[in-house]
Amino acid sequence: xxxxxxxYGGTSVxxxxxxxxxxxxxxxxxxxxxxxxxxxxAMSGExxxxxxxxxxxxxxxxxxxLDVLLATGEQVTIALLCIALEKRGCPARSYTGGQVRxxxxxxxxxxxxxxxxxxxxxxxxxxGRVVVVxxxxxxxxxxxxxxxxxxxxxxxxVALAAALKADECQIYTDVDGVYTTDPRVxxxxxxxxxxxxxxxxxxxxxxxxxxQIRSVEFAGKxxxxxxxxxxxxxxxxxxxxxxxxxxxEQMEKELISGIAFNRDEAKLTVSxxxxxxxxxxxxxxxxxxxxxxxxxxxxxxxxxxxxDFTFTVHRNDYERALExxxxxxxxxxxxxxxxxxxxxxLSLVGIGMxxxxxxxxxxFQALAKENxxxxxxxxxxxxxxxxxxxxxxxxxxxxxHEAFELDQxx
Amino acid sequence: xxxxxxxYGGTSVxxxxxxxxxxxxxxxxxxxxxxxxxxxxAMSGExxxxxxxxxxxxxxxxxxxLDVLLATGEQVTIALLCIALEKRGCPARSYTGGQVRxxxxxxxxxxxxxxxxxxxxxxxxxxGRVVVVxxxxxxxxxxxxxxxxxxxxxxxxVALAAALKADECQIYTDVDGVYTTDPRVxxxxxxxxxxxxxxxxxxxxxxxxxxQIRSVEFAGKxxxxxxxxxxxxxxxxxxxxxxxxxxxEQMEKELISGIAFNRDEAKLTVSxxxxxxxxxxxxxxxxxxxxxxxxxxxxxxxxxxxxDFTFTVHRNDYERALExxxxxxxxxxxxxxxxxxxxxxLSLVGIGMxxxxxxxxxxFQALAKENxxxxxxxxxxxxxxxxxxxxxxxxxxxxxHEAFELDQxx
Numbered sequence: 001x002x003x004x005x006x007x008y009g010g011t012s013v014x015x016x017x018x019x020x021x022x023x024x025x026x027x028x029x030x031x032x033x034x035x036x037x038x039x040x041x042a043m044s045g046e047x048x049x050x051x052x053x054x055x056x057x058x059x060x061x062x063x064x065x066l067d068v069l070l071a072t073g074e075q076v077t078i079a080l081l082c083i084a085l086e087k088r089g090c091p092a093r094s095y096t097g098g099q100v101r102x103x104x105x106x107x108x109x110x111x112x113x114x115x116x117x118x119x120x121x122x123x124x125x126x127x128g129r130v131v132v133v134x135x136x137x138x139x140x141x142x143x144x145x146x147x148x149x150x151x152x153x154x155x156x157x158v159a160l161a162a163a164l165k166a167d168e169c170q171i172y173t174d175v176d177g178v179y180t181t182d183p184r185v186x187x188x189x190x191x192x193x194x195x196x197x198x199x200x201x202x203x204x205x206x207x208x209x210x211x212q213i214r215s216v217e218f219a220g221k222x223x224x225x226x227x228x229x230x231x232x233x234x235x236x237x238x239x240x241x242x243x244x245x246x247x248x249e250q251m252e253k254e255l256i257s258g259i260a261f262n263r264d265e266a267k268l269t270v271s272x273x274x275x276x277x278x279x280x281x282x283x284x285x286x287x288x289x290x291x292x293x294x295x296x297x298x299x300x301x302x303x304x305x306x307x308d309f310t311f312t313v314h315r316n317d318y319e320r321a322l323e324x325x326x327x328x329x330x331x332x333x334x335x336x337x338x339x340x341x342x343x344x345x346l347s348l349v350g351i352g353m354x355x356x357x358x359x360x361x362x363x364f365q366a367l368a369k370e371n372x373x374x375x376x377x378x379x380x381x382x383x384x385x386x387x388x389x390x391x392x393x394x395x396x397x398x399x400x401h402e403a404f405e406l407d408q409x410x
Numbered sequence: 411x412x413x414x415x416x417x418y419g420g421t422s423v424x425x426x427x428x429x430x431x432x433x434x435x436x437x438x439x440x441x442x443x444x445x446x447x448x449x450x451x452a453m454s455g456e457x458x459x460x461x462x463x464x465x466x467x468x469x470x471x472x473x474x475x476l477d478v479l480l481a482t483g484e485q486v487t488i489a490l491l492c493i494a495l496e497k498r499g500c501p502a503r504s505y506t507g508g509q510v511r512x513x514x515x516x517x518x519x520x521x522x523x524x525x526x527x528x529x530x531x532x533x534x535x536x537x538g539r540v541v542v543v544x545x546x547x548x549x550x551x552x553x554x555x556x557x558x559x560x561x562x563x564x565x566x567x568v569a570l571a572a573a574l575k576a577d578e579c580q581i582y583t584d585v586d587g588v589y590t591t592d593p594r595v596x597x598x599x600x601x602x603x604x605x606x607x608x609x610x611x612x613x614x615x616x617x618x619x620x621x622q623i624r625s626v627e628f629a630g631k632x633x634x635x636x637x638x639x640x641x642x643x644x645x646x647x648x649x650x651x652x653x654x655x656x657x658x659e660q661m662e663k664e665l666i667s668g669i670a671f672n673r674d675e676a677k678l679t680v681s682x683x684x685x686x687x688x689x690x691x692x693x694x695x696x697x698x699x700x701x702x703x704x705x706x707x708x709x710x711x712x713x714x715x716x717x718d719f720t721f722t723v724h725r726n727d728y729e730r731a732l733e734x735x736x737x738x739x740x741x742x743x744x745x746x747x748x749x750x751x752x753x754x755x756l757s758l759v760g761i762g763m764x765x766x767x768x769x770x771x772x773x774f775q776a777l778a779k780e781n782x783x784x785x786x787x788x789x790x791x792x793x794x795x796x797x798x799x800x801x802x803x804x805x806x807x808x809x810x811h812e813a814f815e816l817d818q819x820x
Contacts, residue, residue, distance in 0.1 A: 016463065016466045016467055019467070020467065050486070053426065053486070053490060054489070054490065054493055056426045057426055057429070057430065057490060057493045057494050057497060058493060058494075058497040061493045061496075062492065062493060062496045064492075064503075064504075065489045065490075065492040065493050065496070065502075065504055066489070066493070068485060068488065068489040068492075068504050068506070069485075069486060069489035069490065069493075071485070072482035072485045072486050075478060075479075075481070075482045075485070076460070076463070076479060076482050078478065079464070079475045079476070079478040079479035080463060080464065080467060080475075080479065082472065082475040082478075083464055083467045083468060083471045083472060083475050083476070083479075084467050084468075086471075086472045086475070087467060087468040092475075093474075094474075094475055094478050096478075096555075098508070099553055099554075099555075143509055144509075145506075145509075
């Protein structure tokens with residue numbers, strides 16, 4: 001008998017029929033002898049409807065009141081799911097974030113969980129009840145309602161699993177697991193049985209939108225195994241777990257877990273700036289002051305006392321970043337400011353590459369074979385990212401998927 | 411400077427435009443130097459929408475979860491009203507029932523308020539904020555969300571006014587006050603400037619649906635003056651207050667305040683039952699066991715050792731009550747069980763009738779003049795009710811309104 005936390009997203013509870021379907025799934029797990037805690041999101045479309053109401057009054061609703069408004073979305077779902085469970089004779093009890101007491105800081109609209117009071121939920125589980133908790137919400141120390149920001153229901157699920165020392169946190173979504181890459185780009189893409197937290201973090205941050213990155217960080221930090229599953233089809237999903245657990249079970253680790261990609265970025269280059277200490281800060285300071293987030297940063301060795309500095313930002317911030325750089329170009333002593341928003345980033349991700357030489361060269365060779373010019377390169381311990389022209393995105397992903405034989409299980 | 415509690419019902423907050431209109435009204439009162447606490451209902455239609463969702467799963471949703479669901483309706487309104495207030499530069503803070511801590515018993519769907527924690531609201535008022543509270547809801551001792559039942563927002567308003575020792579509880583609705591009778595029946599019906607709690611109780615229970623009867627009881631018990639006002643037009647409304655206050659101000663009290671009527675009732679008669687102690691209980695016991703509420707009860711003196719027993723019930727309960735009586739008729743030794751559901755009840759209400767003889771005879775004379783046969787009569791200290799054939803309802807109301815010159819102020 002295990003204690004399982006299950007999280008169902010907005011699409012999974014998007015209609016009464018789907019809520020009844022979730023009730024059936026929960027009852028199935030319970031029938032197998034497990035204790036079940038369920039975390040639900042608002043029914044799909046509901047959060048947008050509520051935001052629409054607030055924005056109908058003012059484009060900038062006060063954050064505290066927006067959270068009071070948005071928190072009703074999940075509250076509706078917990079009640080409906082409990083009604084569906086009890087209709088089937090399954091004892092259940094709903095909890096808002098405040099009722100559990102999911103304590104957060106007071107950063108309305110993007111609060112962070114600080115503590116979870118588990119005793120009431122435990123008493124319900126011991127009494128044989130299914131516990132249904134509203135995702136995405138909590139209360140601060142003064143009892144104000146807070147929300148965790150979009151996608152926060154994943155974080156609620158993982159945090160509850162940590163607080164209850166659950167055996168597994170199951171994230172039900174509309175895909176049946178984590179894939180080696182996007183199946184829409186590579187039809188041969190393969191579902192991974194397992195992936196490490198670190199790899200998942202790199203995959204998530206690079207555009208595999210299966211899980212909120214915050215929830216993966218949280219799970220890794222608190223040692224909560226996560227399983228990504230489909231609400232709509234049966235299957236084992238993908239288990240996100242620890243490296244040690246993986247190594248114990250798999251004699252030969254897969255070299256590469258997957259290929260992530262992202263076409264939401266744009267790159268900017270400041271050429272011919274004096275090659276002196278502090279230049280990186282002089283360039284990025286004003287960008288950061290404008291609240292623009294920077295992803296990749298590359299600076300090559302200088303030549304003739306000057307150097308070229310390149311970085312990427314979200315495509316939405318491209319125009320503003322370019323403007324800021326041009327304003328500061330003279331002051332920086334730069335020869336030129338240039339940019340390109342028609343780029344794409346491809347990344348190989350894999351814990352295995354740490355102990356295997358030659359992954360990078362194999363990657364560059366595969367791209368060269370297709371005549372794909374690499375514009376930027378940046379590496380971390382378990383990831384190699386390259387920037388290429390956007391038009392090569394699909395071709396590049398397919399070339400890499402084939403070169404590393406990702407369609408075949410290791 | 412006064413402390414005013416204002417309650418706005420579902421129609422008054424039925425759209426974003428109307429919520430913004432309420433915000434303007436609240437700001438007006440605040441600009442006149444008053445402290446304002448606002449209680450709001452769910453936007454009109456919202457509670458029915460939520461009940462529809464629950465009933466879409468099962469006709470009998472578990473009461474606890476139904477309350478979790480329904481409480482979201484008012485929570486949406488408090489957030490939207492605060493957003494509208496803050497947009498206009500008016501500091502405001504929303505409270506759910508649980509956040510105020512409106513403590514109730516644990517009778518889900520029809521909970522009763524036991525205590526209200528006023529300190530947080532007071533601190534907000536002292537800080538110059540408008541306090542916006544979700545009507546209709548509270549929490550029990552274990553932190554479960556409860557609702558007070560339909561119309562409970564009036565009760566919330568009055569209870570908050572009592573807890574805060576407010577100077578007045580203003581109930582905003584879609585009519586501009588309490589009338590001598592329904593203006594749809596008597597176009598000359600006149601808005602009353604004042605009415606006592608006792609009169610209002612009789613008027614409300616007899617079908618003048620301006621205020622929930624529970625809230626009037628509560629107000630009377632806690633000495634909270636209520637004013638009924640229109641959200642949509644200016645005017646002084648009707649003040650519901652204490653007899654002493656009235657008498658101090660009005661030298662000559664009006665004899666009759668108004669005429670209430672009700673066509674939702676049906677009458678049942680058990681004829682020729684033995685005239686012995688306990689017979690009333692033998693007849694009404696089974697009715698009460700079936701949870702049927704009885705309104706008027708009339709039993710005349712016996713004749714030949716038997717008597718006739720007549721009472722009225724809600725028209726919806728008529729068939730079932732008739733069935734129960736027939737089942738028990740033999741056992742009761744009754745000669746006959748009969749009934750009529752095409753009846754109407756007319757009632758004269760007025761504190762003044764206590765000290766004036768002849769009100770009843772003047773009433774019966776007015777009805778006789780129109781050839782209206784009286785089927786039942788029952789009286790209390792400030793009310794005389796008669797049952798007549800339903801077809802005479804309008805004629806009877808008009809005749810009484812004229813006979814007591816209710817179109818003219820006293």
